[in-house]
Amino acid sequence: MAKQNPRKLPSEASTYVLAARAEEALRLGSFKEAIELYKQLLKQEARPEWRDALAAGYVGRAKALSAKGLFKEAEVVLGNAVALDGAVKEPLFLLSCLIRQGQIQKALAQALKYIGTNALTPGHGRLLSDLTAALYLARPVPLAAGDGHPPARVEWIAAANAARAALDALTAQKSADEIEPLLANIPARSPFGPVRLIVKSLLTEDPAKARRLLDGVPPDSAFGPLRLAAEAALPGEPAEVVGRLSRASAAQRAFALDRLAGGASGSPMLARLLDAERGGPGTLFTFLSKQAASLPAADVRNACFNLLPEVPDRIALFEKTFAKLTEADKARIFALAAEAKQDWARAETQWRAAAARFADDGSREGKLSAGIIYRHLATLSVKEPKIAGEDIFTDPVVSYLRKSLDCDPDHLPAVLQLIKLYREDGDEKDWHALADEAAQRFPTESAVLMQAIESAAARKAYKKAAGFAKKLLAVDPINRPARQRMIELQISHARKQMRSKRPDLASMELAAASEWERADTPNADLRINQGLVGLRGGMDLQAEGRLREGVELAGGGAVGWFRAALQDALMTPPRQRPVALVGDELSRALRGVPSKLDIVTTAALLSAEAVRADPKATYELGWKFCTWLRSATHTVLSVAEFHSVADAIVRAQLFDVLREFAVAGKRREPNERLWRFYEIVARTTNNPDRMYVAEEDEIRAICNSPTIHKDPHGSGRIDRYLDGSGDDPSSKRRARRREASLATGDLELLETILAGFVSSISPRDVQRLVKSYGRDGAVTALADRLAQLPLGASAPSPLLKMVAGAMVATALGEASPPFRTSPYGGAR
Amino acid sequence: MKDPFSILGVDENADDNEIKRRYLALVRDFPPDREPERFQTYRAAFEALQTERQRLAAKLLAQHNSALARLETASLPPPEARRQRRVSQAQLTALLVEGVEQAMARWEEASRTDGA
Numbered sequence: 001m002a003k004q005n006p007r008k009l010p011s012e013a014s015t016y017v018l019a020a021r022a023e024e025a026l027r028l029g030s031f032k033e034a035i036e037l038y039k040q041l042l043k044q045e046a047r048p049e050w051r052d053a054l055a056a057g058y059v060g061r062a063k064a065l066s067a068k069g070l071f072k073e074a075e076v077v078l079g080n081a082v083a084l085d086g087a088v089k090e091p092l093f094l095l096s097c098l099i100r101q102g103q104i105q106k107a108l109a110q111a112l113k114y115i116g117t118n119a120l121t122p123g124h125g126r127l128l129s130d131l132t133a134a135l136y137l138a139r140p141v142p143l144a145a146g147d148g149h150p151p152a153r154v155e156w157i158a159a160a161n162a163a164r165a166a167l168d169a170l171t172a173q174k175s176a177d178e179i180e181p182l183l184a185n186i187p188a189r190s191p192f193g194p195v196r197l198i199v200k201s202l203l204t205e206d207p208a209k210a211r212r213l214l215d216g217v218p219p220d221s222a223f224g225p226l227r228l229a230a231e232a233a234l235p236g237e238p239a240e241v242v243g244r245l246s247r248a249s250a251a252q253r254a255f256a257l258d259r260l261a262g263g264a265s266g267s268p269m270l271a272r273l274l275d276a277e278r279g280g281p282g283t284l285f286t287f288l289s290k291q292a293a294s295l296p297a298a299d300v301r302n303a304c305f306n307l308l309p310e311v312p313d314r315i316a317l318f319e320k321t322f323a324k325l326t327e328a329d330k331a332r333i334f335a336l337a338a339e340a341k342q343d344w345a346r347a348e349t350q351w352r353a354a355a356a357r358f359a360d361d362g363s364r365e366g367k368l369s370a371g372i373i374y375r376h377l378a379t380l381s382v383k384e385p386k387i388a389g390e391d392i393f394t395d396p397v398v399s400y401l402r403k404s405l406d407c408d409p410d411h412l413p414a415v416l417q418l419i420k421l422y423r424e425d426g427d428e429k430d431w432h433a434l435a436d437e438a439a440q441r442f443p444t445e446s447a448v449l450m451q452a453i454e455s456a457a458a459r460k461a462y463k464k465a466a467g468f469a470k471k472l473l474a475v476d477p478i479n480r481p482a483r484q485r486m487i488e489l490q491i492s493h494a495r496k497q498m499r500s501k502r503p504d505l506a507s508m509e510l511a512a513a514s515e516w517e518r519a520d521t522p523n524a525d526l527r528i529n530q531g532l533v534g535l536r537g538g539m540d541l542q543a544e545g546r547l548r549e550g551v552e553l554a555g556g557g558a559v560g561w562f563r564a565a566l567q568d569a570l571m572t573p574p575r576q577r578p579v580a581l582v583g584d585e586l587s588r589a590l591r592g593v594p595s596k597l598d599i600v601t602t603a604a605l606l607s608a609e610a611v612r613a614d615p616k617a618t619y620e621l622g623w624k625f626c627t628w629l630r631s632a633t634h635t636v637l638s639v640a641e642f643h644s645v646a647d648a649i650v651r652a653q654l655f656d657v658l659r660e661f662a663v664a665g666k667r668r669e670p671n672e673r674l675w676r677f678y679e680i681v682a683r684t685t686n687n688p689d690r691m692y693v694a695e696e697d698e699i700r701a702i703c704n705s706p707t708i709h710k711d712p713h714g715s716g717r718i719d720r721y722l723d724g725s726g727d728d729p730s731s732k733r734r735a736r737r738r739e740a741s742l743a744t745g746d747l748e749l750l751e752t753i754l755a756g757f758v759s760s761i762s763p764r765d766v767q768r769l770v771k772s773y774g775r776d777g778a779v780t781a782l783a784d785r786l787a788q789l790p791l792g793a794s795a796p797s798p799l800l801k802m803v804a805g806a807m808v809a810t811a812l813g814e815a816s817p818p819f820r821t822s823p824y825g826g827a828r
Numbered sequence: 829m830k831d832p833f834s835i836l837g838v839d840e841n842a843d844d845n846e847i848k849r850r851y852l853a854l855v856r857d858f859p860p861d862r863e864p865e866r867f868q869t870y871r872a873a874f875e876a877l878q879t880e881r882q883r884l885a886a887k888l889l890a891q892h893n894s895a896l897a898r899l900e901t902a903s904l905p906p907p908e909a910r911r912q913r914r915v916s917q918a919q920l921t922a923l924l925v926e927g928v929e930q931a932m933a934r935w936e937e938a939s940r941t942d943g944a
Contacts, residue, residue: 096932104925127935131928138924171917202915215862220934222927229923241904244837245897251922253900258914261904270903277896288899295899302840302895309891332888365884372885411881 031061055081059089071100108135116153133191134222140164163192166199176203194223198230207234232256281310289321309336328357344386351377359407371408374400393781419451446476457489486516491529498571503537524553528564535579558589559601569617594632603645626652633660639674643713646678650686658682673702674714688722766811779804831892832873840887847877
């Protein structure tokens with residue numbers, strides 16, 4: 001094997017490659033690799049920038065080690081950085097590593113080097129000076145100012161020596177008269193100022209004065225714990241003293257008790273108690289269990305009882321010493337112990353056992369306790385996936401909330417939460433049943449009555465909704481959302497009547513709606529609809545007046561007439577012309593150039609739920625709006641204001657208008673990357689499949705930028721664009737095509753995977769589900785479960801429902817073989 | 829957070845009136861304008877014990893140290909029997925080191941947040 005020539009210089013190309021690799025490793029945080037590479041580079045040539053980069057690598061590595069708790073190793077690595085040029089790169093970080101290792105003397109020696117120098121930024125310099133003051137007083141070393149020392153260092157050392165002398169006098173039990181003159185030598189504005197205040201507070205006999213003095217010491221300074229300890233040692237009524245002691249840390253408590261009791265000899269029992277506390281819960285339990293005779297017995301029992309979750313193996317000792325525990329208490333102790341170990345499965349089992357025992361108790365407190373535990377399990381199951389619930393088919397949050405209400409039906413927040421969950425999950429039957437039941441149980445709670453209104457409205461039970469609304473307004477007469485909701489409901493009912501060509505009924509409906517209107521807040525939509533119904537029915541002489549009044553209330557001008565036109569479109573039966581007055585006035589209003597307010601307000605109108613729900617009726621108006629926008633593409637809109645405008649433009653498919661807005665926005669705000677996103681949407685006509693590779697990279701960069709994470713509206717729009725899940729006609733078409741392609745292409749793969757699930761559920765389980773939830777409920781439960789399978793998430797819901805339906809049919813003995821028909825109609 | 833019974837310094841079987849009385853006394857001693865953080869702590873503890881269900885939940889779902897704190901107070905000698913108050917160098921060292929460690933931890937946390 002040929003020997004390598006050690007003097008052979010590497011080629012320029014390999015050095016370049018090595019340097020690039022080193023730079024990349026440093027940038028990516030691969031400090032170990034970066035350190036090795038820069039070491040190799042420095043062997044080749046001692047460039048200062050490589051030496052600095054190596055030092056940065058050492059600092060980065062040291063910080064990574066420190067984050068893992070390896071402080072000694074971090075200190076050694078920082079030492080390597082110092083060896084490069086003799087300068088400590090991050091003095092505060094080095095100090096932190098030393099303090100974390102308990103090397104107080106070494107930390108003090110290191111910190112003292114910086115006192116009186118300008119080596120640090122002012123903020124870091126102040127912090128270091130305060131920390132050094134506390135370190136010096138904790139472990140004093142002889143300090144004397146040298147001849148060449150800067151004045152700031154000389155002042156600091158003088159203040160340090162004065163503070164030291166005062167504390168020495170305090171620990172030597174000298175009298176206040178002797179200590180006071182020493183305190184006067186400590187400059188109040190020096191880093192040792194807090195010592196002056198704290199020692200003064202310890203010398204005074206007046207607790208109020210002491211508290212005022214201690215208020216001058218910031219609790220988050222390095223002297224904070226000493227201040228809190230001095231505060232805890234202030235005399236006061238027993239409960240106050242107890243409260244202060246219980247909030248104090250171990251060191252603060254030891255200080256305070258020593259001051260209050262005059263030392264271990266002043267209270268041997270207290271000294272033993274504190275020693276036992278320091279020994280941990282086991283030692284403390286053993287100590288306390290032997291003190292029932294010498295200390296208040298009830299408190300000893302309670303203190304031991306409260307320690308049991310930390311030492312559950314002492315339950316037998318507890319029962320022997322004090323009294324037998326109930327099964328519910330034992331289960332609770334085991335549950336808390338399991339939670340502390342994050343053993344969630346065991347915690348769930350034990351909590352359920354505890355809840356069942358409490359509920360069996362039959363007392364009010366027992367029932368409330370069971371309710372509390374079930375609600376706790378519901379909360380835990382949101383955070384911990386290992387909390388599985390009672391059966392695999394029901395969301396554990398729902399099942400535990402249900403059980404909590406069985407035990408404690410009067411807990412309003414649980415009722416509201418469960419109603420919300422039923423509603424979100426589309427569990428209509430349970431939603432309506434619970435909303436009705438809650439309205440009976442809480443007849444004066446506006447939040448419940450509001451839910452009952454929504455539930456009744458969803459069932460189109462308008463009279464029932466009106467009944468709930470009346471009850472709600474009786475308890476809360478100025479509940480604006482309830483009034484608004486009732487007017488909206490009755491307007492939409494009136495629209496239905498108009499579409500059925502019954503203007504007389506619509507007119508009655510609107511008259512009923514006006515009962516919800518407050519005289520001081522007239523409703524624009526109501527007036528507009530009254531006017532429109534009157535004009536279409538030809539029965540109301542004041543119809544035009546009402547319509548114009550409504551338009552004025554809606555802001556007048558183009559916005560007002562646009563609103564009237566939308567209301568008209570929503571109530572117009574198919575293929576019927578709009579009211580002439582509205583059409584004429586709107587055309588006249590749209591001749592002008594829209595203002596910023598016009599654009600934003602009209603876009604908001606087009607984003608309303610009722611408008612989006614009926615795209616066919618309102619498409620033409622959306623198109624008119626976007627055509628109107630052509631004359632205003634240079635309007636100064638922020639990207640946040642533009643989102644809803646963009647939605648309207650995309651729905652109208654006027655992508656040239658969108659592009660003009662995006663280009664103008666990009667020119668105004670070159671750093672706002674969402675303008676570029678809208679430019680891409682316009683070029684690809686909202687079809688992500690048409691993106692160029694470079695555009696995909698740009699979208700990826702936008703998604704990864706930190707600013708987009710703070711803008712949920714922007715990121716939501718990017719997601720919708722990439723998923724093709726927008727509500728514009730072409731996105732809907734593409735979604736249908738995708739689903740159809742999945743239905744025909746991937747169905748076999750789905751069959752294979754789903755078949756595993758199907759065979760894992762026995763027909764008896766399915767029959768039990770049908771018995772509990774009815775046929776539809778069982779299908780929904782099985783489909784939900786299927787959706788949680790790895791491939792189930794990507795499967796269309798009709799397909800999952802079909803599989804679930806086939807499983808139910810098979811279990812009930814009425815089945816044709818599953819998966820043989822397409823969920824989209826027709827045999828496969 | 830420490831348990832609300834200990835923060836307010838009340839018995840775990842204390843009723844509405846006792847809890848309210850104790851809370852008002854604490855607010856009087858530490859008004860929100862002078863001690864905003866401490867007031868927030870007391871307020872949160874008071875709100876956590878306002879109803880019967882909340883008190884039961886605080887007892888059931890967590891451990892609390894108020895009985896232990898009461899035992900410590902019971903172990904204190906009566907005021908008339910207390911001797912000269914003492915402060916030892918060991919205690920000062922422990923408290924000052926605790927302060928340095930806490931200040932250092934806050935600085936590290938702030939540096940991490942700034943870095944992020």
